[in-house]
Amino acid sequence: MTYRFCFGASGSGKSTCLHQEIIQRSMRSMESGDNTQYLVLVPEQYSMQTQKEMIMEHPDHAIMNIDVLSLGRLSHRIFEETAPDRRTVLTDIGKSLLLRRVASSCAGEMQVLGGSLHRTGMIAEVKSVLSEFMQYGIGTEEIGRLIDCAAKGGQKALRARLADLQVLYQAFEQAREDRMITSEETLDLFARAIPRSELIRRSVIVFDGFTGFTPIQYRVLAALMACAREVIFSITLADDGGLRPEELMDGRSAGSREALFYLSRKTVRDIVRIGLEKGIPHGRDLYMDRPVPRRFETNPALAHLEKNLYRYGRRPYEGNRAESVSLTEAADPHKEIRQVCIRMKELSREKGYCWRDFAVICPDLETYGDLLAAEAVRYDIPVYIDKTKAIYHNPLTEAIRSVLQISMRGFDYESVFRYLRSGLSSLTAEEVDLLENYCLEKGIRGRRKWSLAFDDATEPLRVRFLKEIEPVTGPLQREYGSEPAEQDKVPDEAAGRRRVLTAGERTEQLYAFLTGRGTEALMKERAERFKEAGDYAREKEYSQIYRGIIELLDEIYELIGEEKISAADYLELLETGLDEIRLGTLPQKVDRVLCGDVERTRFGEVKVLFFVGINDGNIPRSTGGGGLISDLDREFLESSGLELAPSPREQMYIQRLYLYLNMTKATDMLCLSYARVSMDGQSIRPSILISSLQEMFPRLRARYPEEQDPILQITGRGDAESLLAEQLRRYADGEKEDPQQLDAFLTLYGYCSRMDPETAQNLIRLTRTAFFRYKPEYLQPRQAAALYGGIVEGSVTRLETAAQCYLRQYLQYGLGLRRRKEFRIDFADTGTVLHESLNTFSHRLK
Structure with a gap:
């Protein structure tokens, strides 16, 4: 050994x-x-x-x-x-559930945290700190050392928080006993x-x-x-x-x-x-320890970058850097990503690069990843975004949350139709519209009104809807025209007249609802549809989501099944668990562009690396944060001799190492870019990394490719069609007066019309749309008589409506369309109510 x-x-x-x-x-x-x-x-x-x-x-x-x-x-x-x-491994949501259970039993022993554990997000904060302790091998004895360190330093508030965390840690360990282990313990x-x-x-x-x-x-x-x-x-x-x-x-x-x-x-x-x-x-x-690393033997500019990046006494580069290191400035992240796609298309066409030869690093993957995914479709570039996907806004999770809210909120309008439009209900879209119109007109809100019969057209829809959600809400359905049976009278839980259920009972109800709706088969069916359509990312999401939710329900049932919990608390607990479920995907193609973030993604050697979003706030990324143990607390506790998660200062140094590792992955070219304005319109500055690179490469200057003629930036059919759609309207309006611009536009139009049959058909459709002009056509006498009758009755309001918009006059007075009737009192109804009240009062006085 x-x-x-x-x-x-x-x-x-x-x-x-x-x-x-x-x-x-x-x-x-x-x-x-x-x-x-x-x-x-x-x-x-x-x-x-x-x-x-x-x-x-x-x-x-x-x-x-x-x-x-x-x-x-x-x-x-x-x-x-x-x-x-054989013990169960606790996931993050499992830790939260177990902490929730032990927090109520030891709240009286805590000095600071006891009164705030019920607040939203507090359990997540405690779980985060305890997970860090477990990851760094800190047990209750080591927490005692941290408490002594805080006491010696006069940090009374920190000492009190650590003491409370020690109490929670001990209670957490006792609750686990020998039945469960954490992922850190594995x-x-x-x-x-x-x-x-x-x-x-x-x-x-x-x-x-x-x-x-x-x-x-x-x-x-x-x-x-x-x-x-x-x-x-x-x-x-x-x-x-x-x-x-x-x-x-x-x-x-x-x-x-x-x-x-x-x-x-x-x-x-x-x-x-x-x-x-x-x-x-x-x-x-x-x-x-070769003088020049193997990767950069034929690229002295990138070798110079590796030798001097984040080093003291860095020297300027004197060679030619044009083909190796470039810098682009864009107006905003959207235009920045567009220029990246244009550049990739140009390089693949001119130098024969494959898509797998490119990679994109995004410090802010949430913003730039979505932009790249959208632009890649436009430019026909296969891209894999290396990030996990949350399921919080999936139709299945929307249905689960809304059906729980129906019972909790007493059948309010928003919760009911949020469920009906989630896509999990058996009612079709037309049936939901019909039911919604009836509920708005009759003012159907609340458990009692939903227990009464509707009219002949909507009663079957009411019965089907109530039957679907009965496992969660309890029985409401009765025979048409009869009074509710005594066993069907389920008091509203919000009124406090119902026995508080345990978490296990609520989980059983939700599971019965999911199985009753055939959710597993429904998700598999939709996954197959996405697979047939070629949408493999959503196919993976829909094929994994049901299993993830069932595992969450299993954890709730096992860990806090016997604990009594209100509907509101159960919904909050479930939403927290749903928010923590992450679904991963795998690249569906070998030849694709990999896009990832600075720290998580592991890039292999690539030929061309695009580093986007090099703005202040992204590079270096802000690492400061609050929490139960603040940044200042961490720096203070370093004197205890125990290792905790890196302090903000250490995280800044670690970020530099990750940047070095990523920026030295390219063998041929490193393309850097930043934006002047953020997605919300705020002015943003370039990162200090830009000035450091310009010190290493004195001749490195920002380029502005977006200022070039748009026609010169066309790389394929997708962006050509988008540009023609914009310029066709301007040409139809007579704005193309410059002979040079007109000639370029007509050349592009002629080229696209001969590109392929699909593009030619799209171009014909765009041309017809651009040159479309409304030509009023008078109704034939027979049509006018059918719409308006033999005698046209007018009013000032009708004439004003026609003067404002003929289409509205036609829809309102010709076709007879009306707004949906709603059971409410408008300002216009107030005068009528007062008038009728005074009239009734005067008649009674007589």
């Missing part, structure tokens, strides 16, 4: 070198009959890419005794080999199971792509180092003015925290300490 490191800058070939070494050793093991297993451990989101790379690099294009795994997948394999732990169990694993004892393990580890993960590393035949760590570390790798081998210091590679040095120091404590031999380290 030994361990060693492979050091090198980004792009120096660490992964490739280790892959080749493992492949060669695995082939020799196969030839000699050795049972050595080779495990390559990478971050979860990078496992498929690494596996593909190793298969492509292997001479036989097969990896029989090599496995590419994440730490999580390796833990499952070890648990299968050793005795698996790593601790993994570490304890490793010595019993035969697989680990005959394995050579490689860690590649990791930037650091948490204390609980270091326990796993210590067990692997002690049991495996050899453990190799790939570490990104280059010259930044800090300690050299050989200076870290005493396990004492990691150098200055301000250094770019401090996180890498800290990882090396911690691993070396483990080796020294356990007496594990340290093998010969591998240094990939």
Whole structure:
């Protein structure tokens, strides 16, 4: 059992070198009959890419005794080999549910938090802090040390909050007993199971792509180092003015925290300490210290970037940078993404790049990811957005929330028709419209009015609707024209006259509703429809959502099933759980553009990298936040000697490392861009990163491609049709007076008309629309008589309506269309009511 490191800058070939070494050793093991297993451990989101790379690099294009795994997948394999732990693993929503249950029992023991645990979001805050404690190996005893540290420093408020968290932590641990474990504890169990694993004892393990580890993960590393035949760590570390790798081998210091590679040095120091404590031999380290990293041997500009980014004393680049590093300024994020798509189309056409040769980094993936997805459709570019999808606004979740609100709010109009229009009801859209018109006209609101019969046309719809939601709301239906049966009289829960149900009973009701509606089959049917239409992202969403909701209901039933809970609290609890469910997707094409964020996404080597949204606030991203343990509290608690999550200052330094790793992924070109105005119209400044890059590349100046003639920016059929749709109307209105513009427009029009039959048909439709002009046609006498009768009766209002809009006059007085009748008193009705009241009063006086 030994361990060693492979050091090198980004792009120096660490992964490739280790892959080749493992492949060669695995082939020799196969030839000699050795049972050595080779495990390559990478971050979860990078496992498929690494596996593909190793298969492509292997001479036989097969990896029989090599496995590419994440730490999580390796833990499952070890648990299968050793005795698996049968306890339930608590998810984030499971922790929230259990905390909710224990909070009420220990509220009286807390000094500060006891009175605020019922507030919205408070349980989530507590769960976040406790999860951090578990992740960093901090138990109740360690919290006691933090309390003592706060007390010695005179931090009374912090001490009180920590004391309350200790009470909640103890209650949480007691409630779990031996029935449940947290996801953080699985790593601790993994570490304890490793010595019993035969697989680990005959394995050579490689860690590649990791930037650091948490204390609980270091326990796993210590067990692997002690049991495996050899453990190799790939570490990104280059010259930044800090300690050299050989200076870290005493396990004492990691150098200055301000250094770019401090996180890498800290990882090396911690691993070396483990080796020294356990007496594990340290093998010969591998240094990939070539003057120019392999990735940039033919690209001196990008080599200069790697050498000087976030370094002190950076030197300016004197060479030609035009083809390697570019900078674009756009008016807003939408136009910025449009220029990215135009540039990708140009490069793929002119230099023969495949779509997989491009990648897009977005600091703000929520904004830029959606924009890129929309523009990619317009420019016919296959794109995969690397982010998980929330299900909060899915039709199924909308139906669940609205059906619970129907009972809670006593059959109010909004909740009822929110459910009916969610798409889960058996009523068709026309039937819902008919029922809605009747309810508005008759003022149907509340449980009592829904228990009374409707008219002949809408009564069957009422019966079907009430039958659907009966598992949740209770029985309301009765025979037409009869009074409700005594057992059907269900008092309104809001009035406080109904027995408060337990969480388990409410979950059973909701489950009965879902099975009664055949929700699982309905979601599968819609998933198939999306699959046939080629919408694979939504197909994955609809095929996974039912299972996710059922798992959530199972957790609620198991953890707090016996606890009494009001309808409002149950709905809030369920909404919190639905909000935390995330559905992941996989790329559906090999040849596609990968778009991800700075920290989560693991990019492989690409030829052209687009880095968008380089604005102040995105780079560096604001890391400050509140919470139960504030940023100042974290900095103060550093003196306790216990490691917590990184403080805001440390997060800023970590961000720099992620930026370095991502910006050095390109082999040919790095395309940078920023916007002048945000999506909400606010002026925004370029990031300080832009000025740093301009110091490294003095001739780097922002380009403004959006100011070019739009016709010159056309790259394909999609954007050509969009531009023609805009310019056809201007041409039809006579605005194309400039001969040069007119000639360019007509040339584009003629080219598109001969492009292909589909484009030609679309162009004909656009032309007809652009040149359409309204020509009034008089009604024939027979038509006029059918609409208005033989005698046309007019009024001042009708004449004014005709003068304002003939179409409105035709619809209102010809076709006889009327607004929907609503059961309410308008301002116009107020005078009528007062007049009738005075009239009645005067008659009674007589």
